[in-house]
Amino acid sequence: NRIGATLPRNASRSPDLFATALVGAVPQQVWALALCRGDANASYCLTCLDQAFQDLPNACPYSRDSTIYYDSCVLHYSNIRSRPGDDTTYNPTLPLRNNVNATAEPARFQRVVAALLNATVSYAVTNSTRLYASGQADFDRELPKVYAWAQCTPDLTPARCRDCLAVNIKTWAPVFTDSIGARILGMRCSYRYETTPFFDGPVMVRLAGTSANSAAPASAPAVVPNVLTPAAAAGEGRKYSVPGMVLIVLLPTAAAINLVVCFLLWRRRRPLAEANQPYPGYSAKAEDIESVDSMLIDISTLRAATGDFAETNKLGEGGFGAVYKGTLPDGEEIAVKRLSKSSAQGVEELKNELALVAKLKHKNLVRLVGVCLEQQERLLVYEFLPNRSLDKILFDTEKREQLDWGKRYKIIHGIARGLQYLHEDSQLKVVHRDLKASNILLDTNMNPKISDFGLARLFGRDQTQAVTSRVVGTYGYMAPEYVMRGNYSVKSDAFSFGVMVLEIVTGRKNNDCYNSQQSEDLLTTVRAVAQYLNMYV
Numbered sequence: 001n002r003i004g005a006t007l008p009r010n011a012s013r014s015p016d017l018f019a020t021a022l023v024g025a026v027p028q029q030v031w032a033l034a035l036c037r038g039d040a041n042a043s044y045c046l047t048c049l050d051q052a053f054q055d056l057p058n059a060c061p062y063s064r065d066s067t068i069y070y071d072s073c074v075l076h077y078s079n080i081r082s083r084p085g086d087d088t089t090y091n092p093t094l095p096l097r098n099n100v101n102a103t104a105e106p107a108r109f110q111r112v113v114a115a116l117l118n119a120t121v122s123y124a125v126t127n128s129t130r131l132y133a134s135g136q137a138d139f140d141r142e143l144p145k146v147y148a149w150a151q152c153t154p155d156l157t158p159a160r161c162r163d164c165l166a167v168n169i170k171t172w173a174p175v176f177t178d179s180i181g182a183r184i185l186g187m188r189c190s191y192r193y194e195t196t197p198f199f200d201g202p203v204m205v206r207l208a209g210t211s212a213n214s215a216a217p218a219s220a221p222a223v224v225p226n227v228l229t230p231a232a233a234a235g236e237g238r239k240y241s242v243p244g245m246v247l248i249v250l251l252p253t254a255a256a257i258n259l260v261v262c263f264l265l266w267r268r269r270r271p272l273a274e275a276n277q278p279y280p281g282y283s284a285k286a287e288d289i290e291s292v293d294s295m296l297i298d299i300s301t302l303r304a305a306t307g308d309f310a311e312t313n314k315l316g317e318g319g320f321g322a323v324y325k326g327t328l329p330d331g332e333e334i335a336v337k338r339l340s341k342s343s344a345q346g347v348e349e350l351k352n353e354l355a356l357v358a359k360l361k362h363k364n365l366v367r368l369v370g371v372c373l374e375q376q377e378r379l380l381v382y383e384f385l386p387n388r389s390l391d392k393i394l395f396d397t398e399k400r401e402q403l404d405w406g407k408r409y410k411i412i413h414g415i416a417r418g419l420q421y422l423h424e425d426s427q428l429k430v431v432h433r434d435l436k437a438s439n440i441l442l443d444t445n446m447n448p449k450i451s452d453f454g455l456a457r458l459f460g461r462d463q464t465q466a467v468t469s470r471v472v473g474t475y476g477y478m479a480p481e482y483v484m485r486g487n488y489s490v491k492s493d494a495f496s497f498g499v500m501v502l503e504i505v506t507g508r509k510n511n512d513c514y515n516s517q518q519s520e521d522l523l524t525t526v527r528a529v530a531q532y533l534n535m536y537v
């Protein structure tokens with residue numbers, strides 16, 4: 001808190017938009033580093049870092065070593081002080097791909113990206129005391145431009161900055177060969193490239209698209225200051241980001257840096273085109289759509305049932321929107337999920353989707369009893385389950401007493417059956433994508449029912465976990481290949497299921513963030529125990 005009171009101001013007032021701070025003495029020491037992207041202005045920098053100081057302690061409450069990345073700033077704090085002369089491998093790094101595939105010519109695209117990154121890094125280390133550069137290269141008619149950004153903390157020497165970026169490019173370029181954009185975010189050095197403009201201010205490096213077929217990096221770049229038009233900037237906002245969305249991920253970095261970083265992106269990447277494709281091999285038939293029509297409930301009925309979505313009837317804020325308790329005129333208790341407005345889908349598309357979701361019926365799935373698509377509202381009406389969600393019991397020191405081994409076994413078994421139905425036995429083969437304890441509801445007999453299945457598709461690939469920037473947690477359940485490559489499959493659901501089984505058995509929550517030096521994280525602890533057993537049993 002002491003650092004948080006001063007560091008954002010110090011960083012935003014410094015010409016480099018960079019500051020570090022140290023308070024206390026070993027072992028009660030906190031060291032922090034704050035850096036804004038080179039194109040940020042002072043006020044935006046301050047806003048971003050203030051936000052970071054609010055979010056990071058909430059996102060990683062048990063971590064002594066945490067880093068949070070936004071589009072425009074990075075904040076790191078730790079009980080260990082990292083000096084710029086130290087081994088630059090201490091650069092907790094977060095690779096993030098833009099999952100849209102490149103072009104018809106990925107190899108040529110990657111050559112242009114490589115040339116552009118080389119030129120941008122060179123500019124940052126030779127021509128900028130702030131170790132910051134932005135660049136742009138021509139590509140083809142379909143994707144006219146590639147934009148790049150590279151930056152180091154300005155306390156590094158240019159040589160160390162170059163090393164730091166070069167190591168990251170070498171590590172990650174072979175991984176991201178087929179994506180149209182990527183960001184490799186590090187505490188000490190970061191870079192990013194996209195085919196839409198994502199930075200403000202002048203373009204420092206420009207590569208003309210002459211001999212794009214030559215394998216060698218292009219010759220010395222021309223430096224042509226150019227200000228991106230506001231229209232282009234606005235376009236980026238529309239196409240690539242949903243402001244206010246928060247994404248929290250933990251992931252192992254390159255094996256060399258045995259460390260896990262917690263981060264947030266201020267802006268969530270937009271859902272992918274891929275997500276809008278129908279279930280493979282299946283589409284809603286006319287009679288299914290009719291069955292959705294028969295499930296339609298008036299908005300006035302739902303307003304009356306929930307006391308006009310009264311705050312007192314709010315059951316919680318889930319991944320896709322707030323949930324309200326309600327009572328229908330016939331006395332049936334319901335839970336009404338009010339989807340946040342971020343679903344880009346129109347009513348017809350949504351109906352088609354819901355027709356498919358409505359067909360999913362299993363005793364371990366929460367039953368959808370109705371929908372309402374009136375007046376801009378997107379409301380899903382589910383059966384009400386009085387015991388609420390598993391996390392509310394499992395992680396409550398008193399309530400968890402109710403869960404003896406028999407009940408825990410029954411819960412695990414029920415979840416597995418529901419999941420098997422989604423993955424294998426239903427006509428649709430649904431990957432849940434957001435399986436976690438708070439999405440497991442319990443009926444009066446403690447039978448588990450999976451909720452929120454099928455909804456990931458309404459919102460695209462990324463989990464819209466955060467309705468507010470306070471909600472965290474989902475990403476502790478995410479399989480590494482999903483975090484790093486965006487590959488999601490039934491296997492990733494199985495990973496999340498495994499995390500949940502560990503939580504149910506141990507009664508401990510898998511932390512969202514952790515670092516390997518502490519044994520506070522559940523997965524780390526379990527891995528260590530498993531290794532121990534392997535050795536001695």
Ligand SMILES: *[C@@H]1O[C@H](CO)[C@@H](O)[C@H](O)[C@H]1NC(C)=O
Pocket residue numbers: 040041043044200
């Ligand atoms: C600072 O940058 C932000 C974001 O780019 C912009 O909205 C704002 O208008 C800028 N403020 C000034 C004073 O230039």
Ligand SMILES: *[C@@H]1O[C@H](CO)[C@@H](O)[C@H](O)[C@H]1NC(C)=O
Pocket residue numbers: 099100101178274
């Ligand atoms: C991108 O390309 C990879 C391999 O070429 C393929 O497996 C994947 O489905 C593609 N993704 C999209 C969104 O087209």
Ligand SMILES: *[C@@H]1O[C@H](CO)[C@@H](O)[C@H](O)[C@H]1NC(C)=O
Pocket residue numbers: 119122123126127205220221223
């Ligand atoms: C640095 O700037 C000069 C002059 O603006 C330019 O000629 C040179 O190419 C730049 N160097 C790099 C590596 O971009």
